[in-house]
Amino acid sequence: MQEFHAERARTLLNNAEEIFDGAAVQAAVRQVADKLNARFDRLDNAAFPLVLGVMGGAVVFTGNLLPQLRFPLEFDYIHVSRYGDDDQGGNVVWKVIPRPSVAGRIIIVLDDILDEGETLAQVKQRLLDMGAAEVVIAVFADKALKRSKPVKADIVGLSIPNKFVVGFGMDVYGYWRNLPGLWAIRPEDLKQR
Ligand SMILES: O=P(O)(O)OC[C@H]1O[C@H](OP(=O)(O)OP(=O)(O)O)[C@H](O)[C@@H]1O
Numbered sequence: 141m142q143e144f145h146a147e148r149a150r151t152l153l154n155n156a157e158e159i160f161d162g163a164a165v166q167a168a169v170r171q172v173a174d175k176l177n178a179r180f181d182r183l184d185n186a187a188f189p190l191v192l193g194v195m196g197g198a199v200v201f202t203g204n205l206l207p208q209l210r211f212p213l214e215f216d217y218i219h220v221s222r223y224g225d226d227d228q229g230g231n232v233v234w235k236v237i238p239r240p241s242v243a244g245r246i247i248i249v250l251d252d253i254l255d256e257g258e259t260l261a262q263v264k265q266r267l268l269d270m271g272a273a274e275v276v277i278a279v280f281a282d283k284a285l286k287r288s289k290p291v292k293a294d295i296v297g298l299s300i301p302n303k304f305v306v307g308f309g310m311d312v313y314g315y316w317r318n319l320p321g322l323w324a325i326r327p328e329d330l331k332q333r
């Protein structure tokens with residue numbers, strides 16, 4: 141069974157196209173850090189935001205970004221899933237919900253990708269419903285779709301084409317979250333296209 145997965149993962153990557161290499165990815169993370177630092181690195185420390193990583197896809201973005209933030213912050217995570225092991229989104233499933241202590245705080249939500257926007261729309265609404273003072277959304281990648289999205293990101297690392305991508309935390313069928321660059325899966329290799 142493990143051999144099947146390893147072989148399938150390799151075939152998917154062999155057919156994929158690298159659309160941003162590791163250096164471009166790191167430059168994008170730096171830009172996100174610069175924008176957050178410009179906004180929150182203030183001597184009065186008035187904000188003291190709570191940074192929430194949306195697991196599991198945000199794990200790599202979060203791990204690369206946090207050490208580049210220069211202002212005092214708290215970190216926590218939530219866990220939300222809409223794609224599971226599929227390449228098309230379904231219902232948003234909450235696996236770890238926000239703690240009640242989000243009330244009254246400025247929250248910086250970090251996620252790997254804003255695709256159709258359903259996940260982050262629900263995340264933002266839930267945080268506001270719980271009394272968050274402000275929700276700032278920073279995504280590593282914003283996918284260009286021809287239709288409008290139910291939520292906008294305040295800060296975007298990379299604008300990417302409308303392709304199913306893997307790498308830097310993003311997966312296809314559970315594979316290739318570990319790639320340092322961003323790769324577009326060949327459409328013929330997707331279950332739903
Ligand atoms: O904008 P949307 O169309 O809602 O898609 C974006 C969401 O999809 C991915 O999560 P996924 O459900 O794949 O779970 P994962 O984080 O474990 O990969 C990604 O991490 C985003 O949270």
Ligand code: HPA
Pocket residue numbers: 223253255303304305306310311312
């Ligand atoms: O293009 C994508 N790749 C991986 N995960 C995703 N979740 C939403 N869109 C994507």
